Amino acid sequence: xxxxxxxxxxxxxxxxxxxxxxxxxxxxxxxxxxxxxxxxxxxxxxxxxxxxxxxxxxxxxxxxxxxxxxxxxxxxxxxxxxxxxxxxxxxxxxxxxxxxxxxxxxxxxxxxxxxxxxxxxxxxxxxxxxxxxxxxxxxxxxxxxxxxxxxxxxxxxxxxxxxxxxxxxxxxxxxxxxxxxxxxxxxxxxxxxxxxxxxxxxxxxxxxxxxxxxxxxxxxxxxxxxxxxxxxxxxxxxxxxxxxxxxxxxxxxxxxxxxxxxxxxxxxxxxxxxxxxxxxxxxxxxxxxxxxxxxxxxxxxxxxxxxxxx
Amino acid sequence: xxxxxxxxxxxxxxxxxxxxxxxxxxxxxxxxxxxxxxxxxxxxxxxxxxxxxxxxxxxxxxxxxxxxxxxxxxxxxxxxxxxxxxxxxxxxxxxxxxxxxxxxxxxxxxxxxxxxxxxxxxxxxxxxxxxxxxxxxxxxxxxxxxxxxxxxxxxxxxxxxxxxxxxxxxxxxxxxxxxxxxxxxxxxxxxxxxxxxxxxxxxxxxxxxxxxxxxxxxxxxxxxxxxxxxxxxxxxxxxx
Numbered sequence: 001x002x003x004x005x006x007x008x009x010x011x012x013x014x015x016x017x018x019x020x021x022x023x024x025x026x027x028x029x030x031x032x033x034x035x036x037x038x039x040x041x042x043x044x045x046x047x048x049x050x051x052x053x054x055x056x057x058x059x060x061x062x063x064x065x066x067x068x069x070x071x072x073x074x075x076x077x078x079x080x081x082x083x084x085x086x087x088x089x090x091x092x093x094x095x096x097x098x099x100x101x102x103x104x105x106x107x108x109x110x111x112x113x114x115x116x117x118x119x120x121x122x123x124x125x126x127x128x129x130x131x132x133x134x135x136x137x138x139x140x141x142x143x144x145x146x147x148x149x150x151x152x153x154x155x156x157x158x159x160x161x162x163x164x165x166x167x168x169x170x171x172x173x174x175x176x177x178x179x180x181x182x183x184x185x186x187x188x189x190x191x192x193x194x195x196x197x198x199x200x201x202x203x204x205x206x207x208x209x210x211x212x213x214x215x216x217x218x219x220x221x222x223x224x225x226x227x228x229x230x231x232x233x234x235x236x237x238x239x240x241x242x243x244x245x246x247x248x249x250x251x252x253x254x255x256x257x258x259x260x261x262x263x264x265x266x267x268x269x270x271x272x273x274x275x276x277x278x279x280x281x282x283x284x285x286x287x288x289x290x291x292x293x294x295x296x297x298x299x300x301x302x303x304x305x306x307x308x309x310x
Numbered sequence: 311x312x313x314x315x316x317x318x319x320x321x322x323x324x325x326x327x328x329x330x331x332x333x334x335x336x337x338x339x340x341x342x343x344x345x346x347x348x349x350x351x352x353x354x355x356x357x358x359x360x361x362x363x364x365x366x367x368x369x370x371x372x373x374x375x376x377x378x379x380x381x382x383x384x385x386x387x388x389x390x391x392x393x394x395x396x397x398x399x400x401x402x403x404x405x406x407x408x409x410x411x412x413x414x415x416x417x418x419x420x421x422x423x424x425x426x427x428x429x430x431x432x433x434x435x436x437x438x439x440x441x442x443x444x445x446x447x448x449x450x451x452x453x454x455x456x457x458x459x460x461x462x463x464x465x466x467x468x469x470x471x472x473x474x475x476x477x478x479x480x481x482x483x484x485x486x487x488x489x490x491x492x493x494x495x496x497x498x499x500x501x502x503x504x505x506x507x508x509x510x511x512x513x514x515x516x517x518x519x520x521x522x523x524x525x526x527x528x529x530x531x532x533x534x535x536x537x538x539x540x541x542x543x544x545x546x547x548x549x550x
């Protein structure tokens with residue numbers, strides 16, 4: 001897996017690499033309107049069977065980066081390769097092997113049924129895609145809704161339909177922008193498990209989400225983008241994972257140096273032995289634990305990008 | 311192309327199934343369309359000195375052509391059904407996608423309106439018109455406006471706010487098709503008007519109309535391909 005490396009020069013098609021963007025700059029240039037730079041400089045690499053989460057504040061350039069990888073925008077400079085293809089020039093070939101979800105949804109005519117929408121999408125890719133519909137309908141819990149009109153679907157069920165449409169042609173790589181919008185916790189788990197299964201089969205994914213806790217369950221690696229500039233975390237993502245302990249009062253006991261104390265909150269590496277030591281000391285001091293939870297590496301990296309604690 | 315035609319057929323069949331979900335309105339729509347167009351045809355025939363059947367057929371054909379011209383720019387870029395950006399995520403160039411959709415729509419519109427005309431004619435005149443002549447005139451008219459529709463699609467793709475221009479072009483097509491200038495030879499190059507002229511004077515050769523329709527179609531397909539490139543170069547699809 002190609003992790004945490006700043007590539008230099010152009011993208012070279014590697015057997016193990018499915019996506020590469022190198023020093024790209026993107027400017028929106030609508031006719032009769034002023035140009036706007038969306039990405040100042042961005043680079044990323046993704047290995048086959050790997051997943052990458054893109055995190056950053058609103059307007060940082062996350063969706064634009066996905067659009068570039070999908071071939072919807074040609075960067076004014078830099079190099080991009082996805083599955084060995086130039087997305088802007090060879091988008092049609094690329095789309096045969098790529099699934100894309102932008103702004104969290106796929107639009108279909110409201111009066112179509114769920115089955116109509118999936119059949120229409122699958123028909124672009126041939127009989128194998130059409131044959132895959134029943135399986136996807138089951139995975140995304142749409143089995144009892146195939147004859148239901150889209151206009152009658154809840155937001156969550158529309159999102160399930162959008163996701164099923166993205167995977168209908170069993171793409172080698174998926175570019176997912178906010179895939180879990182409006183999904184309930186159970187469906188998020190099902191989707192995470194489905195995505196992980198695909199990664200094990202050698203498929204790849206690039207995902208953006210504002211819900212960093214969920215994103216942490218979907219991806220193995222993260223890339224920060226802010227003000228149109230990408231930044232690779234300095235260490236492997238796992239090392240950013242944290243355990244948070246909230247106590248009933250400020251802690252005065254002497255704690256191991258890895259533990260950061262901020263008022264009634266303790267933050268430490270997600271290490272069971274360290275946790276046991278800390279809990280012992282808290283117990284000795286009579287401090288009660290109010291809440292304990294983990295924070296994934298993605299959450300920590302995203303919090304870091306906003307100036308939070310890492 | 312075969313697969314794309316299948317996709318277009320699925321879309322149109324699905325739209326049609328949605329319409330036929332309300333059978334009373336569907337039948338009422340067919341009846342009122344037939345009656346209204348036949349009535350307009352009678353008026354057109356009286357002002358132009360044509361026979362009632364020819365006047366009515368001209369109105370049916372004009373309606374078909376203008377409907378197709380209206381539909382093409384909205385086939386993929388209208389509303390939120392399939393915004394251009396999403397249509398670009400399908401594994402085909404937009405020109406082929408919208409071309410296939412336009413072709414199937416043309417068949418659907420042509421067959422529908424020609425069918426209504428034949429039935430209306432049978433009911434009103436108690437005699438069946440020459441189906442080949444009706445279908446040929448309808449096909450020529452639809453073919454003649456396809457390129458112009460694709461040109462508007464291309465403009466809409468890049469500039470977005472061109473609905474008023476498209477509406478004006480639609481009115482111009484209709485007006486030219488029934489204008490006194492119909493006797494001039496250059497009318498063969500004008501979408502719809504050339505086909506109406508041939509309809510009124512079937513002894514004239516149809517090939518100049520078909521030739522110019524082909525030129526319009528080539529220009530339209532080229533414009534869509536060029537617009538798709540411009541959209542990618544400028545990031546317009548996302549810019550909405």
